[in-house]
Amino acid sequence: xxxxxxxxxxxxxxxxxxxxxxxxxxxxxxxxxxxxxxxxxxxxxxxxxxxxxxxxxxxxxxxxxxxxxxxxxxxxxxxxxxxxxxxxxxxxxxxxxxxxxxxxxxxxxxxxxxxxxxxxxxxxxxxxxxxxxxxxxxxxxxxxxxxxxxxxxxxxxxxxxxxxxxxxxxxxxxxxxxxxxxxxxxxxxxxxxxxxxxxxxxxxxxxxxxxxxxxxxxxxxxxxxxxxxxxxxxxxxxxxxxxxxxxxxxxxxxxxxxxxxxxxxxxxxxxxxxxxxxxxxxxxxxxxxxxxxxxxxxxxxxxxxxxxxxxxxxxxxxx
Amino acid sequence: xxxxxxxxxxxxxxxxxxxxxxxxxxxxxxxxxxxxxxxxxxxxxxxxxxxxxxxxxxxxxxxxxxxxxxxxxxxxxxxxxxxxxxxxxxxxxxxxxxxxxxxxxxxxxxxxxxxxxxxxxxxxxxxxxxxxxxxxxxxxxxxxxxxxxxxxxxxxxxxxxxxxxxxxxxxxxxxxxxxxxxxxxxxxxxxxxxxxxxxxxxxxxxxxxxxxxxxxxxxxxxxxxxxxxxxxxxxxxxxxxxxxxxxxxxxxxxxxxx
Ligand SMILES: Cc1cc2nc3c(=O)[nH]c(=O)nc-3n(C[C@H](O)[C@H](O)[C@@H](O)COP(=O)(O)OP(=O)(O)OC[C@H]3O[C@@H](n4cnc5c(N)ncnc54)[C@H](O)[C@@H]3O)c2cc1C
Ligand SMILES: Cc1cc2nc3c(=O)[nH]c(=O)nc-3n(C[C@H](O)[C@H](O)[C@H](O)COP(=O)(O)OP(=O)(O)OC[C@H]3O[C@@H](n4cnc5c(N)ncnc54)[C@H](O)[C@@H]3O)c2cc1C
Numbered sequence: 001x002x003x004x005x006x007x008x009x010x011x012x013x014x015x016x017x018x019x020x021x022x023x024x025x026x027x028x029x030x031x032x033x034x035x036x037x038x039x040x041x042x043x044x045x046x047x048x049x050x051x052x053x054x055x056x057x058x059x060x061x062x063x064x065x066x067x068x069x070x071x072x073x074x075x076x077x078x079x080x081x082x083x084x085x086x087x088x089x090x091x092x093x094x095x096x097x098x099x100x101x102x103x104x105x106x107x108x109x110x111x112x113x114x115x116x117x118x119x120x121x122x123x124x125x126x127x128x129x130x131x132x133x134x135x136x137x138x139x140x141x142x143x144x145x146x147x148x149x150x151x152x153x154x155x156x157x158x159x160x161x162x163x164x165x166x167x168x169x170x171x172x173x174x175x176x177x178x179x180x181x182x183x184x185x186x187x188x189x190x191x192x193x194x195x196x197x198x199x200x201x202x203x204x205x206x207x208x209x210x211x212x213x214x215x216x217x218x219x220x221x222x223x224x225x226x227x228x229x230x231x232x233x234x235x236x237x238x239x240x241x242x243x244x245x246x247x248x249x250x251x252x253x254x255x256x257x258x259x260x261x262x263x264x265x266x267x268x269x270x271x272x273x274x275x276x277x278x279x280x281x282x283x284x285x286x287x288x289x290x291x292x293x294x295x296x297x298x299x300x301x302x303x304x305x306x307x308x309x310x311x312x313x314x315x316x317x318x319x
Numbered sequence: 320x321x322x323x324x325x326x327x328x329x330x331x332x333x334x335x336x337x338x339x340x341x342x343x344x345x346x347x348x349x350x351x352x353x354x355x356x357x358x359x360x361x362x363x364x365x366x367x368x369x370x371x372x373x374x375x376x377x378x379x380x381x382x383x384x385x386x387x388x389x390x391x392x393x394x395x396x397x398x399x400x401x402x403x404x405x406x407x408x409x410x411x412x413x414x415x416x417x418x419x420x421x422x423x424x425x426x427x428x429x430x431x432x433x434x435x436x437x438x439x440x441x442x443x444x445x446x447x448x449x450x451x452x453x454x455x456x457x458x459x460x461x462x463x464x465x466x467x468x469x470x471x472x473x474x475x476x477x478x479x480x481x482x483x484x485x486x487x488x489x490x491x492x493x494x495x496x497x498x499x500x501x502x503x504x505x506x507x508x509x510x511x512x513x514x515x516x517x518x519x520x521x522x523x524x525x526x527x528x529x530x531x532x533x534x535x536x537x538x539x540x541x542x543x544x545x546x547x548x549x550x551x552x553x554x555x556x557x558x559x560x561x562x563x564x565x566x567x568x569x570x571x572x573x574x575x576x577x
Contacts, residue, residue: 067483068485069458069460070451070452070457073452093479094460094476094478095478097444098458098460100445100448101413101417101446101448101449101452102448102458104414105417105418105449105450106452109414109539110412110538110539110541111413111414111539111540113442113443126543131441131442132336132337132338132345132440134548135337135548136337136548137545137546137547138338139546140540140541141541141542141543142541143538143540143541177455180456180457180491181486181487182485183484183485184473185482185484188483189482236498237496243477258576283563292554293551294551295554296555297555297571298554298557299559299563300556301558301563302559305559305561306563306567309565310568313565317568
């Protein structure tokens with residue numbers, strides 16, 4: 001069985017999520033190769049050797065410089081053909097999801113997403129994945145090859161083994177429509193804020209805070225508890241709170257002792273960034289909000305009533 | 320400008336969603352609703368139409384009853400609805416869905432094809448990329464801010480590293496995030512008017528799709544087994560009757576979290 005792992009890189013480093021998937025693929029067995037796409041990436045590709053992979057394919061050139069998905073579909077189609085890969089694995093990211101789905105359509109190949117583990121069953125790849133807000137665990141398979149999987153963030157840790165990788169370049173000319181979209185401004189980090197990764201207590205705010213000013217409630221509660229303030233993508237995208245405070249799949253992964261979610265629905269992409277918190281408290285007015293499925297203490301109610309009272313009581317107790 | 324908005328009917332959110340243990344497919348027998356983040360895509364389409372003129376058509380691939388959910392988009396202001404529906408289509412995965420939807424979209428040849436953020440039943444957030452590939456059109460996904468002129472679209476989108484700005488010539492495929500706008504509520508007039516707006520239900524044959532590329536036979540993924548998730552620890556959930564803050568503080572203090 002041969003498996004190709006897409007190694008996403010940024011700023012000269014292969015991403016942790018990709019290296020985690022690589023480690024799992026190597027542990028499961030068969031022939032495993034990596035693939036790195038970009039411009040001037042031979043060195044990045046070779047660096048994967050330290051994580052135990054002996055072969056890394058590259059597709060290298062100016063058309064592949066910007067981290068856009070469509071040229072990478074062309075690149076992976078070519079590498080899949082050159083390597084005869086039966087399985088193609090991606091660590092979920094904004095970029096990888098679009099590549100994986102584009103490739104699935106290009107090759108008429110099955111894509112299973114939200115995969116949290118892989119195994120070999122009767123010589124074939126199978127995968128496990130939670131679904132419907134993690135209320136059911138599903139074993140999934142593919143009816144043809146290549147089998148494509150998107151692995152949920154944080155599922156596997158990288159394993160550094162030492163070693164070197166042979167790098168094979170595959171020449172690819174992207175299709176015309178693949179290069180029609182252009183990167184105008186790349187990875188511009190907006191208004192940085194305080195670090196939330198080391199905080200013992202996090203008060204996170206979502207769209208339920210109502211307005212950017214609503215974040216004052218979160219800030220007051222955080223101040224009372226001696227904690228930091230975090231946010232969901234919905235409010236970061238809306239410009240209510242800085243990008244650096246975002247928790248979730250595209251933001252930070254945090255594991256404070258206490259995580260208090262104010263007006264957050266509990267989308268899977270938020271959950272993956274905070275589910276390892278010691279204790280999770282949620283205040284949400286919708287009794288059906290998914291966040292209550294994984295909160296240790298849930299309050300169904302209006303945060304505008306509960307949060308200020310909570311801050312007062314905490315302050316009073318701390319004297 | 321002609322804008323096609325892809326929308327999906329999903330089971331109404333709530334705790335009752337489950338997979339059917341016989342078919343291993345999602346149980347869609349309960350109430351259906353227009354997928355929440357698709358409403359943002361409809362809203363964005365209406366704003367573009369208001370600024371640039373043109374037509375907004377909602378396109379969906381799903382069971383015939385999905386038409387009920389499409390009416391909400393019409394009530395918001397979309398001009399007409401197209402539903403691709405066929406007995407043979409049940410159980411379509413991404414490969415099959417993108418094929419059928421792209422066939423339906425080809426028939427419309429819109430300048431702009433819009434998608435929402437993610438279907439709440441599958442949490443896929445991928446369909447746009449497969450459809451853009453099948454249509455051979457440029458893609459800008461996860462867009463939280465969209466600018467449009469007669470010839471191109473420019474979208475701002477978040478990644479793991481900050482914000483990208485991506486530009487693409489029309490015709491293009493764009494997927495929006497749930498933060499891009501505050502969708503309007505349908506007015507009473509809109510709701511009444513929706514009843515007389517044109518809707519079309521098309522079979523696979525109508526859109527020139529090969530039946531064996533759709534449904535279970537056109538799908539490449541399969542569900543092998545269902546299992547309950549790992550057991551959760553003790554959970555407390557209370558309704559605020561004015562004393563929730565007190566109860567929570569006591570509980571936190573008891574766990575030495577203050
Ligand atoms: C619990 C569950 C898990 C699934 N997992 C997989 C899987 O791992 N692999 C797989 O191949 N299939 C899977 N499917 C099937 C998959 O949902 C459908 O094949 C399909 O519609 C693909 O898109 P999506 O629903 O994931 O949409 P997403 O990619 O989440 O939706 C993005 C946007 O696409 C538009 N859209 C979505 N569906 C339609 C539609 N039918 N018609 C028009 N526009 C639409 C909407 O604008 C939506 O906001 C799963 C389904 C369920 C219920
Ligand atoms: C590829 C991808 C990556 C993503 N990455 C991330 C990520 O890194 N982080 C992230 O957070 N999201 C991420 N998302 C987005 C995610 O899917 C959700 O859209 C987002 O988390 C929703 O944010 P929210 O909970 O603030 O808003 P909503 O989902 O709108 O929830 C608001 C909640 O507030 C409640 N509420 C409203 N008013 C009150 C009140 N007065 N009192 C109490 N409760 C109230 C409502 O009941 C609701 O549950 C990603 C999505 C995709 C597709």
